[in-house]
Amino acid sequence: MSFPEITAADILRFQFSSWYPIFSSLSIRSTIVRPLPQDFLDYLHSDGVHVPEGADDLPAETTLSDDEDGEDSDDEGEPQRRFAFPGLDAQIRACISNYGAVFPKLNFSSPQDAAWILPAGSPLKCTSPADVYMLLKSSDFVTHDLSAESVFDGCSDGPCPYELELVLRKWYPVDRSRELRCFVRQNTMLGISQRDINYYDYLNDEPTRARIVSTVRDFWETNIRPRWDAPEDYTFDLLLTRDLSRGHILDFNPYAVRTDPLLFTYDELHALSLVSDRPAPELRVIDSRAHPAATSNAPAHQHNMIPFEALSLSSGRDVQEFADAWEEGIRQSVQP
Incomplete structure:
Protein backbone atom coordinates (compact mmCIF):
# COMPACT_ATOMS: atom_id res chain seq x y z
CA MET A 1 0.00 0.00 0.00
CA SER A 2 1.08 3.62 -0.43
CA PHE A 3 0.98 6.30 2.24
CA PRO A 4 -0.33 9.79 1.55
CA GLU A 5 2.36 12.21 0.45
CA ILE A 6 3.50 14.38 3.32
CA THR A 7 5.48 17.62 3.17
CA ALA A 8 7.73 19.28 5.73
CA ALA A 9 5.03 21.90 6.30
CA ASP A 10 2.55 19.11 6.98
CA ILE A 11 4.87 17.64 9.62
CA LEU A 12 5.10 20.95 11.42
CA ARG A 13 1.32 20.98 11.76
CA PHE A 14 1.69 18.02 14.13
CA GLN A 15 4.19 19.60 16.51
CA PHE A 16 2.72 20.47 19.88
CA SER A 17 2.81 24.25 19.50
CA SER A 18 0.81 24.02 16.25
CA TRP A 19 -2.21 22.07 17.46
CA TYR A 20 -2.35 22.85 21.20
CA PRO A 21 -3.57 26.48 20.91
CA ILE A 22 -6.54 25.21 18.85
CA PHE A 23 -7.45 22.35 21.18
CA SER A 24 -6.17 23.56 24.57
CA SER A 25 -9.65 23.51 26.13
CA LEU A 26 -9.92 19.82 25.21
CA SER A 27 -6.44 18.80 26.32
CA ILE A 28 -4.21 18.71 29.39
CA ARG A 29 -2.97 22.06 30.71
CA SER A 30 0.47 22.68 29.23
CA THR A 31 3.21 25.28 28.93
CA ILE A 32 5.43 25.60 25.85
CA VAL A 33 8.96 26.83 26.54
CA ARG A 34 10.85 28.37 23.62
CA PRO A 35 13.22 29.56 22.43
CA LEU A 36 15.55 27.15 24.21
CA PRO A 37 19.22 27.99 24.78
CA GLN A 38 21.64 26.39 22.32
CA ASP A 39 23.57 24.75 25.16
CA PHE A 40 20.39 22.88 26.14
CA LEU A 41 20.47 21.19 22.73
CA ASP A 42 24.19 20.55 23.25
CA TYR A 43 23.35 18.96 26.59
CA LEU A 44 20.80 16.60 25.03
CA HIS A 45 23.37 15.63 22.38
CA SER A 46 26.20 15.13 24.88
CA ASP A 47 27.39 11.72 26.04
CA GLY A 48 26.40 10.31 29.42
CA VAL A 49 23.48 10.99 31.71
CA HIS A 50 24.17 13.77 34.19
CA VAL A 51 22.17 16.51 35.88
CA PRO A 52 23.02 20.12 35.02
CA GLU A 53 24.36 22.18 37.90
CA GLY A 54 21.70 23.84 40.05
CA ALA A 55 18.85 21.69 38.72
CA ASP A 56 18.33 19.28 41.61
CA ASP A 57 17.21 21.80 44.26
CA LEU A 58 19.96 20.55 46.59
CA PRO A 59 22.88 22.54 48.04
CA ALA A 60 26.13 22.02 46.18
CA GLU A 61 28.35 19.46 47.88
CA THR A 62 31.71 17.95 47.03
CA THR A 63 33.87 15.14 48.40
CA LEU A 64 36.98 16.27 46.52
CA SER A 65 40.04 17.31 48.48
CA ASP A 66 41.99 20.44 47.66
CA ASP A 67 44.55 18.33 45.78
CA GLU A 68 42.02 16.64 43.51
CA ASP A 69 40.87 17.86 40.14
CA GLY A 70 37.35 19.21 40.34
CA GLU A 71 36.54 18.47 36.70
CA ASP A 72 34.66 15.32 35.72
CA SER A 73 36.44 13.33 33.04
CA ASP A 74 35.37 10.82 30.47
CA ASP A 75 37.09 7.50 29.80
CA GLU A 76 39.74 9.15 27.63
CA GLY A 77 40.74 11.64 30.28
CA GLU A 78 39.09 14.62 28.60
CA PRO A 79 37.22 17.06 30.87
CA GLN A 80 33.46 16.55 30.72
CA ARG A 81 31.60 19.70 29.77
CA ARG A 82 29.51 21.14 32.58
CA PHE A 83 26.03 22.46 31.88
CA ALA A 84 23.79 24.87 33.79
CA PHE A 85 20.47 26.42 32.75
CA PRO A 86 19.42 28.86 35.48
CA GLY A 87 16.84 30.60 33.28
CA LEU A 88 15.29 27.36 32.11
CA ASP A 89 15.39 26.00 35.67
CA ALA A 90 13.34 28.98 36.81
CA GLN A 91 10.71 28.42 34.10
CA ILE A 92 10.41 24.73 34.99
CA ARG A 93 10.11 25.50 38.71
CA ALA A 94 7.38 28.06 37.97
CA CYS A 95 5.38 25.43 36.04
CA ILE A 96 5.84 22.89 38.82
CA SER A 97 4.66 25.46 41.36
CA ASN A 98 1.61 26.19 39.21
CA TYR A 99 0.70 22.62 38.23
CA GLY A 100 1.94 20.67 41.28
CA ALA A 101 4.03 18.39 39.04
CA VAL A 102 4.74 18.13 35.32
CA PHE A 103 5.70 15.61 32.70
CA PRO A 104 7.84 16.78 29.76
CA LYS A 105 7.94 16.26 26.02
CA LEU A 106 9.54 17.96 23.04
CA ASN A 107 7.87 19.08 19.80
CA PHE A 108 6.62 15.61 18.88
CA SER A 109 8.00 12.99 21.26
CA SER A 110 7.69 12.23 24.96
CA PRO A 111 10.22 10.23 27.01
CA GLN A 112 7.88 7.32 27.71
CA ASP A 113 10.77 4.89 27.30
CA ALA A 114 12.63 6.52 30.21
CA ALA A 115 9.73 6.41 32.71
CA TRP A 116 11.57 3.73 34.70
CA ILE A 117 14.12 6.21 36.07
CA LEU A 118 11.46 7.88 38.27
CA PRO A 119 9.35 6.14 40.96
CA ALA A 120 7.15 3.42 39.46
CA GLY A 121 4.11 4.58 41.41
CA SER A 122 4.16 7.95 39.64
CA PRO A 123 5.71 7.46 36.19
CA LEU A 124 6.95 10.59 34.42
CA LYS A 125 6.07 12.75 37.45
CA CYS A 126 8.63 15.56 37.65
CA THR A 127 8.90 17.72 40.75
CA SER A 128 12.22 19.41 39.96
CA PRO A 129 14.16 20.54 36.89
CA ALA A 130 16.54 17.62 37.50
CA ASP A 131 13.67 15.15 36.96
CA VAL A 132 12.82 16.81 33.63
CA TYR A 133 16.42 16.75 32.42
CA MET A 134 17.00 13.15 33.49
CA LEU A 135 13.89 11.92 31.67
CA LEU A 136 14.82 13.69 28.45
CA LYS A 137 18.49 12.70 28.66
CA SER A 138 17.66 9.01 29.28
CA SER A 139 15.17 8.71 26.43
CA ASP A 140 15.79 7.30 22.97
CA PHE A 141 12.38 8.50 21.77
CA VAL A 142 13.10 12.23 22.07
CA THR A 143 16.26 12.01 19.93
CA HIS A 144 13.88 12.07 16.94
CA ASP A 145 13.09 15.72 17.73
CA LEU A 146 16.67 16.96 18.03
CA SER A 147 17.46 17.53 14.36
CA ALA A 148 15.57 18.69 11.29
CA GLU A 149 16.96 15.71 9.36
CA SER A 150 15.13 13.18 11.52
CA VAL A 151 12.00 15.30 11.94
CA PHE A 152 11.53 15.73 8.17
CA ASP A 153 12.76 12.31 7.11
CA GLY A 154 10.53 10.87 4.39
CA CYS A 155 8.97 14.19 3.40
CA SER A 156 8.38 14.88 -0.27
CA ASP A 157 10.23 18.20 -0.12
CA GLY A 158 13.14 19.74 1.72
CA PRO A 159 13.22 20.58 5.44
CA CYS A 160 11.57 23.70 6.83
CA PRO A 161 13.01 25.99 9.50
CA TYR A 162 12.68 24.07 12.76
CA GLU A 163 12.95 25.18 16.38
CA LEU A 164 13.15 22.82 19.36
CA GLU A 165 10.53 23.37 22.06
CA LEU A 166 10.10 21.99 25.55
CA VAL A 167 6.55 21.21 26.63
CA LEU A 168 5.64 20.91 30.32
CA ARG A 169 2.27 19.25 30.86
CA LYS A 170 0.35 19.08 34.12
CA TRP A 171 0.95 15.64 35.64
CA TYR A 172 -1.77 13.56 37.19
CA PRO A 173 -2.36 9.80 37.51
CA VAL A 174 -3.69 8.30 34.29
CA ASP A 175 -5.57 5.05 33.83
CA ARG A 176 -3.72 3.69 30.81
CA SER A 177 -6.61 1.40 29.90
CA ARG A 178 -8.59 4.48 28.76
CA GLU A 179 -5.93 5.70 26.30
CA LEU A 180 -6.82 5.20 22.63
CA ARG A 181 -5.24 5.91 19.25
CA CYS A 182 -7.61 6.85 16.44
CA PHE A 183 -6.84 6.67 12.72
CA VAL A 184 -8.33 9.12 10.22
CA ARG A 185 -7.87 8.78 6.46
CA GLN A 186 -9.31 11.26 3.97
CA ASN A 187 -11.30 12.82 6.79
CA THR A 188 -12.93 9.48 7.70
CA MET A 189 -12.26 7.69 10.97
CA LEU A 190 -11.22 4.12 10.18
CA GLY A 191 -10.15 2.55 13.44
CA ILE A 192 -9.60 2.93 17.18
CA SER A 193 -6.87 1.02 19.00
CA GLN A 194 -6.12 0.47 22.66
CA ARG A 195 -2.75 2.12 23.37
CA ASP A 196 -1.60 0.27 26.47
CA ILE A 197 -0.78 -3.29 25.39
CA ASN A 198 -2.20 -5.10 28.41
CA TYR A 199 -5.38 -7.10 28.88
CA PRO A 231 -3.71 17.21 6.42
CA GLU A 232 -6.90 15.13 6.26
CA ASP A 233 -4.87 11.98 6.97
CA TYR A 234 -3.81 11.88 10.63
CA THR A 235 -3.98 10.04 13.93
CA PHE A 236 -4.88 11.38 17.34
CA ASP A 237 -4.52 10.00 20.86
CA LEU A 238 -7.38 10.35 23.30
CA LEU A 239 -7.83 9.75 27.03
CA LEU A 240 -11.41 8.92 27.93
CA THR A 241 -12.95 10.02 31.22
CA ARG A 242 -13.70 7.41 33.86
CA ASP A 243 -17.34 7.16 32.81
CA LEU A 244 -16.31 6.86 29.12
CA SER A 245 -18.53 9.78 28.19
CA ARG A 246 -15.93 12.41 27.19
CA GLY A 247 -12.31 12.65 26.14
CA HIS A 248 -9.11 14.66 26.49
CA ILE A 249 -6.79 15.06 23.49
CA LEU A 250 -3.27 13.85 24.23
CA ASP A 251 -1.53 14.20 20.87
CA PHE A 252 -1.75 14.30 17.08
CA ASN A 253 0.54 12.39 14.72
CA PRO A 254 0.89 11.95 10.96
CA TYR A 255 -0.83 9.06 9.22
CA ALA A 256 2.55 7.62 8.24
CA VAL A 257 4.88 4.72 8.87
CA ARG A 258 6.59 6.71 11.63
CA THR A 259 3.39 6.44 13.71
CA ASP A 260 2.80 3.07 15.41
CA PRO A 261 -0.49 1.52 14.21
CA LEU A 262 -0.61 -0.53 17.45
CA LEU A 263 -3.24 -3.30 17.11
CA PHE A 264 -3.75 -2.59 13.41
CA THR A 265 -1.45 -2.76 10.43
CA TYR A 266 -1.54 -0.06 7.81
CA ASP A 267 -2.60 -2.66 5.27
CA GLU A 268 -5.63 -3.44 7.45
CA LEU A 269 -6.42 0.26 7.79
CA HIS A 270 -6.16 0.64 4.03
CA ALA A 271 -8.62 -2.22 3.59
CA LEU A 272 -11.03 -0.48 5.96
CA SER A 273 -10.76 2.71 3.90
CA LEU A 274 -12.10 0.82 0.88
CA VAL A 275 -15.34 -0.15 2.64
CA SER A 276 -17.83 2.54 1.68
CA ASP A 277 -20.77 1.45 3.87
CA ARG A 278 -18.87 0.90 7.12
CA PRO A 279 -21.28 1.78 9.99
CA ALA A 280 -18.62 2.83 12.54
CA PRO A 281 -14.85 2.82 13.08
CA GLU A 282 -13.45 -0.55 14.13
CA LEU A 283 -12.32 -0.84 17.76
CA ARG A 284 -9.44 -3.18 18.61
CA VAL A 285 -8.43 -4.12 22.15
CA ILE A 286 -6.41 -6.90 23.74
CA ASP A 287 -9.09 -9.58 23.87
CA SER A 288 -7.31 -12.15 26.06
CA ARG A 289 -4.23 -12.56 28.23
CA ALA A 290 -2.89 -14.85 25.51
CA HIS A 291 -3.09 -12.15 22.83
CA PRO A 292 0.22 -12.01 20.91
CA ALA A 293 0.62 -8.29 21.56
CA ALA A 294 -0.02 -8.51 25.31
CA THR A 295 2.98 -7.59 27.43
CA SER A 296 1.49 -7.73 30.91
CA ASN A 297 4.46 -9.74 32.25
CA ALA A 298 7.17 -7.55 30.75
CA PRO A 299 7.88 -3.86 31.42
CA ALA A 300 7.42 -1.51 28.50
CA HIS A 301 10.63 -0.35 26.77
CA GLN A 302 12.65 -2.85 28.81
CA HIS A 303 15.58 -2.52 26.37
CA ASN A 304 16.25 0.91 27.92
CA MET A 305 16.59 -0.49 31.45
CA ILE A 306 19.90 -2.33 31.03
CA PRO A 307 23.29 -1.15 29.76
CA PHE A 308 23.73 -1.10 26.01
CA GLU A 309 26.83 -3.26 26.44
CA ALA A 310 24.70 -6.01 27.96
CA LEU A 311 22.40 -6.00 24.93
CA SER A 312 25.39 -6.20 22.60
CA LEU A 313 27.02 -9.06 24.49
CA SER A 314 23.80 -11.06 24.69
CA SER A 315 23.33 -11.18 20.90
CA GLY A 316 23.60 -14.78 19.67
CA ARG A 317 24.68 -16.19 23.03
CA ASP A 318 22.99 -18.50 25.50
CA VAL A 319 22.82 -17.63 29.21
CA GLN A 320 26.15 -19.25 30.14
CA GLU A 321 28.01 -17.73 27.19
CA PHE A 322 26.59 -14.30 28.04
CA ALA A 323 27.66 -14.68 31.70
CA ASP A 324 31.20 -15.66 30.66
CA ALA A 325 31.45 -12.75 28.19
CA TRP A 326 30.11 -10.25 30.77
CA GLU A 327 32.57 -11.47 33.40
CA GLU A 328 35.47 -11.19 30.93
CA GLY A 329 34.37 -7.67 30.02
CA ILE A 330 34.38 -6.62 33.67
CA ARG A 331 37.80 -8.22 34.19
CA GLN A 332 39.28 -6.28 31.29
CA SER A 333 37.71 -3.01 32.37
CA VAL A 334 39.44 -3.09 35.77
CA GLN A 335 42.89 -3.87 34.41
CA PRO A 336 45.36 -0.94 34.49
Whole structure:
Protein backbone atom coordinates (compact mmCIF):
# COMPACT_ATOMS: atom_id res chain seq x y z
CA MET A 1 0.00 0.00 0.00
CA SER A 2 1.08 3.62 -0.43
CA PHE A 3 0.98 6.30 2.24
CA PRO A 4 -0.33 9.79 1.55
CA GLU A 5 2.36 12.21 0.45
CA ILE A 6 3.50 14.38 3.32
CA THR A 7 5.48 17.62 3.17
CA ALA A 8 7.73 19.28 5.73
CA ALA A 9 5.03 21.90 6.30
CA ASP A 10 2.55 19.11 6.98
CA ILE A 11 4.87 17.64 9.62
CA LEU A 12 5.10 20.95 11.42
CA ARG A 13 1.32 20.98 11.76
CA PHE A 14 1.69 18.02 14.13
CA GLN A 15 4.19 19.60 16.51
CA PHE A 16 2.72 20.47 19.88
CA SER A 17 2.81 24.25 19.50
CA SER A 18 0.81 24.02 16.25
CA TRP A 19 -2.21 22.07 17.46
CA TYR A 20 -2.35 22.85 21.20
CA PRO A 21 -3.57 26.48 20.91
CA ILE A 22 -6.54 25.21 18.85
CA PHE A 23 -7.45 22.35 21.18
CA SER A 24 -6.17 23.56 24.57
CA SER A 25 -9.65 23.51 26.13
CA LEU A 26 -9.92 19.82 25.21
CA SER A 27 -6.44 18.80 26.32
CA ILE A 28 -4.21 18.71 29.39
CA ARG A 29 -2.97 22.06 30.71
CA SER A 30 0.47 22.68 29.23
CA THR A 31 3.21 25.28 28.93
CA ILE A 32 5.43 25.60 25.85
CA VAL A 33 8.96 26.83 26.54
CA ARG A 34 10.85 28.37 23.62
CA PRO A 35 13.22 29.56 22.43
CA LEU A 36 15.55 27.15 24.21
CA PRO A 37 19.22 27.99 24.78
CA GLN A 38 21.64 26.39 22.32
CA ASP A 39 23.57 24.75 25.16
CA PHE A 40 20.39 22.88 26.14
CA LEU A 41 20.47 21.19 22.73
CA ASP A 42 24.19 20.55 23.25
CA TYR A 43 23.35 18.96 26.59
CA LEU A 44 20.80 16.60 25.03
CA HIS A 45 23.37 15.63 22.38
CA SER A 46 26.20 15.13 24.88
CA ASP A 47 27.39 11.72 26.04
CA GLY A 48 26.40 10.31 29.42
CA VAL A 49 23.48 10.99 31.71
CA HIS A 50 24.17 13.77 34.19
CA VAL A 51 22.17 16.51 35.88
CA PRO A 52 23.02 20.12 35.02
CA GLU A 53 24.36 22.18 37.90
CA GLY A 54 21.70 23.84 40.05
CA ALA A 55 18.85 21.69 38.72
CA ASP A 56 18.33 19.28 41.61
CA ASP A 57 17.21 21.80 44.26
CA LEU A 58 19.96 20.55 46.59
CA PRO A 59 22.88 22.54 48.04
CA ALA A 60 26.13 22.02 46.18
CA GLU A 61 28.35 19.46 47.88
CA THR A 62 31.71 17.95 47.03
CA THR A 63 33.87 15.14 48.40
CA LEU A 64 36.98 16.27 46.52
CA SER A 65 40.04 17.31 48.48
CA ASP A 66 41.99 20.44 47.66
CA ASP A 67 44.55 18.33 45.78
CA GLU A 68 42.02 16.64 43.51
CA ASP A 69 40.87 17.86 40.14
CA GLY A 70 37.35 19.21 40.34
CA GLU A 71 36.54 18.47 36.70
CA ASP A 72 34.66 15.32 35.72
CA SER A 73 36.44 13.33 33.04
CA ASP A 74 35.37 10.82 30.47
CA ASP A 75 37.09 7.50 29.80
CA GLU A 76 39.74 9.15 27.63
CA GLY A 77 40.74 11.64 30.28
CA GLU A 78 39.09 14.62 28.60
CA PRO A 79 37.22 17.06 30.87
CA GLN A 80 33.46 16.55 30.72
CA ARG A 81 31.60 19.70 29.77
CA ARG A 82 29.51 21.14 32.58
CA PHE A 83 26.03 22.46 31.88
CA ALA A 84 23.79 24.87 33.79
CA PHE A 85 20.47 26.42 32.75
CA PRO A 86 19.42 28.86 35.48
CA GLY A 87 16.84 30.60 33.28
CA LEU A 88 15.29 27.36 32.11
CA ASP A 89 15.39 26.00 35.67
CA ALA A 90 13.34 28.98 36.81
CA GLN A 91 10.71 28.42 34.10
CA ILE A 92 10.41 24.73 34.99
CA ARG A 93 10.11 25.50 38.71
CA ALA A 94 7.38 28.06 37.97
CA CYS A 95 5.38 25.43 36.04
CA ILE A 96 5.84 22.89 38.82
CA SER A 97 4.66 25.46 41.36
CA ASN A 98 1.61 26.19 39.21
CA TYR A 99 0.70 22.62 38.23
CA GLY A 100 1.94 20.67 41.28
CA ALA A 101 4.03 18.39 39.04
CA VAL A 102 4.74 18.13 35.32
CA PHE A 103 5.70 15.61 32.70
CA PRO A 104 7.84 16.78 29.76
CA LYS A 105 7.94 16.26 26.02
CA LEU A 106 9.54 17.96 23.04
CA ASN A 107 7.87 19.08 19.80
CA PHE A 108 6.62 15.61 18.88
CA SER A 109 8.00 12.99 21.26
CA SER A 110 7.69 12.23 24.96
CA PRO A 111 10.22 10.23 27.01
CA GLN A 112 7.88 7.32 27.71
CA ASP A 113 10.77 4.89 27.30
CA ALA A 114 12.63 6.52 30.21
CA ALA A 115 9.73 6.41 32.71
CA TRP A 116 11.57 3.73 34.70
CA ILE A 117 14.12 6.21 36.07
CA LEU A 118 11.46 7.88 38.27
CA PRO A 119 9.35 6.14 40.96
CA ALA A 120 7.15 3.42 39.46
CA GLY A 121 4.11 4.58 41.41
CA SER A 122 4.16 7.95 39.64
CA PRO A 123 5.71 7.46 36.19
CA LEU A 124 6.95 10.59 34.42
CA LYS A 125 6.07 12.75 37.45
CA CYS A 126 8.63 15.56 37.65
CA THR A 127 8.90 17.72 40.75
CA SER A 128 12.22 19.41 39.96
CA PRO A 129 14.16 20.54 36.89
CA ALA A 130 16.54 17.62 37.50
CA ASP A 131 13.67 15.15 36.96
CA VAL A 132 12.82 16.81 33.63
CA TYR A 133 16.42 16.75 32.42
CA MET A 134 17.00 13.15 33.49
CA LEU A 135 13.89 11.92 31.67
CA LEU A 136 14.82 13.69 28.45
CA LYS A 137 18.49 12.70 28.66
CA SER A 138 17.66 9.01 29.28
CA SER A 139 15.17 8.71 26.43
CA ASP A 140 15.79 7.30 22.97
CA PHE A 141 12.38 8.50 21.77
CA VAL A 142 13.10 12.23 22.07
CA THR A 143 16.26 12.01 19.93
CA HIS A 144 13.88 12.07 16.94
CA ASP A 145 13.09 15.72 17.73
CA LEU A 146 16.67 16.96 18.03
CA SER A 147 17.46 17.53 14.36
CA ALA A 148 15.57 18.69 11.29
CA GLU A 149 16.96 15.71 9.36
CA SER A 150 15.13 13.18 11.52
CA VAL A 151 12.00 15.30 11.94
CA PHE A 152 11.53 15.73 8.17
CA ASP A 153 12.76 12.31 7.11
CA GLY A 154 10.53 10.87 4.39
CA CYS A 155 8.97 14.19 3.40
CA SER A 156 8.38 14.88 -0.27
CA ASP A 157 10.23 18.20 -0.12
CA GLY A 158 13.14 19.74 1.72
CA PRO A 159 13.22 20.58 5.44
CA CYS A 160 11.57 23.70 6.83
CA PRO A 161 13.01 25.99 9.50
CA TYR A 162 12.68 24.07 12.76
CA GLU A 163 12.95 25.18 16.38
CA LEU A 164 13.15 22.82 19.36
CA GLU A 165 10.53 23.37 22.06
CA LEU A 166 10.10 21.99 25.55
CA VAL A 167 6.55 21.21 26.63
CA LEU A 168 5.64 20.91 30.32
CA ARG A 169 2.27 19.25 30.86
CA LYS A 170 0.35 19.08 34.12
CA TRP A 171 0.95 15.64 35.64
CA TYR A 172 -1.77 13.56 37.19
CA PRO A 173 -2.36 9.80 37.51
CA VAL A 174 -3.69 8.30 34.29
CA ASP A 175 -5.57 5.05 33.83
CA ARG A 176 -3.72 3.69 30.81
CA SER A 177 -6.61 1.40 29.90
CA ARG A 178 -8.59 4.48 28.76
CA GLU A 179 -5.93 5.70 26.30
CA LEU A 180 -6.82 5.20 22.63
CA ARG A 181 -5.24 5.91 19.25
CA CYS A 182 -7.61 6.85 16.44
CA PHE A 183 -6.84 6.67 12.72
CA VAL A 184 -8.33 9.12 10.22
CA ARG A 185 -7.87 8.78 6.46
CA GLN A 186 -9.31 11.26 3.97
CA ASN A 187 -11.30 12.82 6.79
CA THR A 188 -12.93 9.48 7.70
CA MET A 189 -12.26 7.69 10.97
CA LEU A 190 -11.22 4.12 10.18
CA GLY A 191 -10.15 2.55 13.44
CA ILE A 192 -9.60 2.93 17.18
CA SER A 193 -6.87 1.02 19.00
CA GLN A 194 -6.12 0.47 22.66
CA ARG A 195 -2.75 2.12 23.37
CA ASP A 196 -1.60 0.27 26.47
CA ILE A 197 -0.78 -3.29 25.39
CA ASN A 198 -2.20 -5.10 28.41
CA TYR A 199 -5.38 -7.10 28.88
CA TYR A 200 -8.29 -5.31 30.56
CA ASP A 201 -11.37 -7.41 31.11
CA TYR A 202 -13.86 -4.54 31.05
CA LEU A 203 -12.76 -3.50 27.55
CA ASN A 204 -14.12 -6.80 26.23
CA ASP A 205 -17.65 -6.17 27.49
CA GLU A 206 -19.76 -5.57 24.38
CA PRO A 207 -21.86 -2.66 25.75
CA THR A 208 -18.64 -1.01 26.95
CA ARG A 209 -17.04 -1.39 23.53
CA ALA A 210 -20.11 0.12 21.87
CA ARG A 211 -20.04 3.04 24.32
CA ILE A 212 -16.35 3.68 23.59
CA VAL A 213 -16.90 3.72 19.83
CA SER A 214 -19.89 6.03 20.18
CA THR A 215 -18.08 8.45 22.49
CA VAL A 216 -14.94 8.61 20.36
CA ARG A 217 -16.83 9.09 17.10
CA ASP A 218 -19.07 11.81 18.59
CA PHE A 219 -16.07 13.56 20.16
CA TRP A 220 -14.20 13.54 16.85
CA GLU A 221 -17.16 14.72 14.81
CA THR A 222 -18.04 17.51 17.27
CA ASN A 223 -14.66 18.74 18.49
CA ILE A 224 -11.88 17.72 16.13
CA ARG A 225 -13.12 17.43 12.54
CA PRO A 226 -14.57 20.98 12.36
CA ARG A 227 -11.37 22.55 13.76
CA TRP A 228 -8.67 20.40 12.14
CA ASP A 229 -7.26 22.32 9.16
CA ALA A 230 -4.08 20.27 8.73
CA PRO A 231 -3.71 17.21 6.42
CA GLU A 232 -6.90 15.13 6.26
CA ASP A 233 -4.87 11.98 6.97
CA TYR A 234 -3.81 11.88 10.63
CA THR A 235 -3.98 10.04 13.93
CA PHE A 236 -4.88 11.38 17.34
CA ASP A 237 -4.52 10.00 20.86
CA LEU A 238 -7.38 10.35 23.30
CA LEU A 239 -7.83 9.75 27.03
CA LEU A 240 -11.41 8.92 27.93
CA THR A 241 -12.95 10.02 31.22
CA ARG A 242 -13.70 7.41 33.86
CA ASP A 243 -17.34 7.16 32.81
CA LEU A 244 -16.31 6.86 29.12
CA SER A 245 -18.53 9.78 28.19
CA ARG A 246 -15.93 12.41 27.19
CA GLY A 247 -12.31 12.65 26.14
CA HIS A 248 -9.11 14.66 26.49
CA ILE A 249 -6.79 15.06 23.49
CA LEU A 250 -3.27 13.85 24.23
CA ASP A 251 -1.53 14.20 20.87
CA PHE A 252 -1.75 14.30 17.08
CA ASN A 253 0.54 12.39 14.72
CA PRO A 254 0.89 11.95 10.96
CA TYR A 255 -0.83 9.06 9.22
CA ALA A 256 2.55 7.62 8.24
CA VAL A 257 4.88 4.72 8.87
CA ARG A 258 6.59 6.71 11.63
CA THR A 259 3.39 6.44 13.71
CA ASP A 260 2.80 3.07 15.41
CA PRO A 261 -0.49 1.52 14.21
CA LEU A 262 -0.61 -0.53 17.45
CA LEU A 263 -3.24 -3.30 17.11
CA PHE A 264 -3.75 -2.59 13.41
CA THR A 265 -1.45 -2.76 10.43
CA TYR A 266 -1.54 -0.06 7.81
CA ASP A 267 -2.60 -2.66 5.27
CA GLU A 268 -5.63 -3.44 7.45
CA LEU A 269 -6.42 0.26 7.79
CA HIS A 270 -6.16 0.64 4.03
CA ALA A 271 -8.62 -2.22 3.59
CA LEU A 272 -11.03 -0.48 5.96
CA SER A 273 -10.76 2.71 3.90
CA LEU A 274 -12.10 0.82 0.88
CA VAL A 275 -15.34 -0.15 2.64
CA SER A 276 -17.83 2.54 1.68
CA ASP A 277 -20.77 1.45 3.87
CA ARG A 278 -18.87 0.90 7.12
CA PRO A 279 -21.28 1.78 9.99
CA ALA A 280 -18.62 2.83 12.54
CA PRO A 281 -14.85 2.82 13.08
CA GLU A 282 -13.45 -0.55 14.13
CA LEU A 283 -12.32 -0.84 17.76
CA ARG A 284 -9.44 -3.18 18.61
CA VAL A 285 -8.43 -4.12 22.15
CA ILE A 286 -6.41 -6.90 23.74
CA ASP A 287 -9.09 -9.58 23.87
CA SER A 288 -7.31 -12.15 26.06
CA ARG A 289 -4.23 -12.56 28.23
CA ALA A 290 -2.89 -14.85 25.51
CA HIS A 291 -3.09 -12.15 22.83
CA PRO A 292 0.22 -12.01 20.91
CA ALA A 293 0.62 -8.29 21.56
CA ALA A 294 -0.02 -8.51 25.31
CA THR A 295 2.98 -7.59 27.43
CA SER A 296 1.49 -7.73 30.91
CA ASN A 297 4.46 -9.74 32.25
CA ALA A 298 7.17 -7.55 30.75
CA PRO A 299 7.88 -3.86 31.42
CA ALA A 300 7.42 -1.51 28.50
CA HIS A 301 10.63 -0.35 26.77
CA GLN A 302 12.65 -2.85 28.81
CA HIS A 303 15.58 -2.52 26.37
CA ASN A 304 16.25 0.91 27.92
CA MET A 305 16.59 -0.49 31.45
CA ILE A 306 19.90 -2.33 31.03
CA PRO A 307 23.29 -1.15 29.76
CA PHE A 308 23.73 -1.10 26.01
CA GLU A 309 26.83 -3.26 26.44
CA ALA A 310 24.70 -6.01 27.96
CA LEU A 311 22.40 -6.00 24.93
CA SER A 312 25.39 -6.20 22.60
CA LEU A 313 27.02 -9.06 24.49
CA SER A 314 23.80 -11.06 24.69
CA SER A 315 23.33 -11.18 20.90
CA GLY A 316 23.60 -14.78 19.67
CA ARG A 317 24.68 -16.19 23.03
CA ASP A 318 22.99 -18.50 25.50
CA VAL A 319 22.82 -17.63 29.21
CA GLN A 320 26.15 -19.25 30.14
CA GLU A 321 28.01 -17.73 27.19
CA PHE A 322 26.59 -14.30 28.04
CA ALA A 323 27.66 -14.68 31.70
CA ASP A 324 31.20 -15.66 30.66
CA ALA A 325 31.45 -12.75 28.19
CA TRP A 326 30.11 -10.25 30.77
CA GLU A 327 32.57 -11.47 33.40
CA GLU A 328 35.47 -11.19 30.93
CA GLY A 329 34.37 -7.67 30.02
CA ILE A 330 34.38 -6.62 33.67
CA ARG A 331 37.80 -8.22 34.19
CA GLN A 332 39.28 -6.28 31.29
CA SER A 333 37.71 -3.01 32.37
CA VAL A 334 39.44 -3.09 35.77
CA GLN A 335 42.89 -3.87 34.41
CA PRO A 336 45.36 -0.94 34.49
